[in-house]
Amino acid sequence: MAYRYRCGECGFSTRWTTESEAEDRSTAHYADRHPQLVPGGSVEINRKNLETVGCLPMIGIALLLLLITASCQR
Template structure:
């Protein structure tokens, strides 16, 4: 799973990473941008593979099949 933290004070959000890395980044953000506040905000959990390509491989395969079919016709 991947985690992303969002700042409760501004529009900052961390990139998708492990829970501890994302938490460290949001704490560092608060220390830098909001030093008088306790870190808050929200956390998002991506239960899917954050590095996956989604449906892109299927679209590529479909395109190649259509290209092959079109080139075989007279």
């Protein structure tokens, strides 16, 4: 999973990264831009596995079946 923090005071948001790194970047942002405020905002969680190949295996299987079907019709 990847995490992204959004500032509650301005339009700043961290990049998608680990939870601890996103929190560190958010805290640093508040210390730099909003020193008088307690860090806040919101967190977004990307539950997608970014290392997956998507539908590529299904396309490969479909093409293989199509090839087998085409070769059997002779």
